[in-house]
Amino acid sequence: METGSPQNTGTTGDERAGDEPGWTGLPPGLLRMRRLLLVVWLGLLAIGLGLLLGLLAGPGWAAFSVLPLVLMAWGWVMLGRNWRSWRYAERADDLLISRGVLWREETVVPYGRMQLVEVTSGPVERHFGLASVQLHTAAAATDATIPGLDPAEAERLRDRLTELGEARSAGL
Secondary structure, eight states, rough: OOSSSOOOOOSSSSOOOOOOOOOOEOOOOHHHHHHHHHHHHHHHHHHHHHHHHHTTEEEEEEEEGHHHHHHHHHHHHHHHHHHHHHHEEESEEEEEEOOOOOSSEEEEGGGGGGEEEEEEHHHHHHHTOEEEEEEEEESSSOOOEEEEEEEEHHHHHHHHHHHHHHHHHHHH
């Protein structure tokens, strides 16, 4: 199995069960959105902490406002690693979703078990032109989400998964 690369391998999503699936990574817009939110929130925290400590405890204590900036640098790297870990593959009978840096999770969702496929996009996601696809199955533990997709890709994936789910569930 290929690890770490968010790029598509160039193969189709309809491989046989024994072949390596054609993995598709998440678009870079999700990483940009998450990093911008990290910089905004931790930047505001650093400024507020510096002002508060500077006014109440003295200028020496204001140096502790550097801690959120250190956390921001660490978070920047971790967000990149997390983004690269997310990928999905459409196979003939199921959808694979793989994620995780330290604890790798791979979810297999059979098309015939899908009950509902949703495309959601909150206000921040809409601002960045992103949408998420959420899959609901009969077992709540196997519900899966693919975040940060281009809205056109999310709708295409929803339509394709719905079509395949209807075709597969008809045989059950």
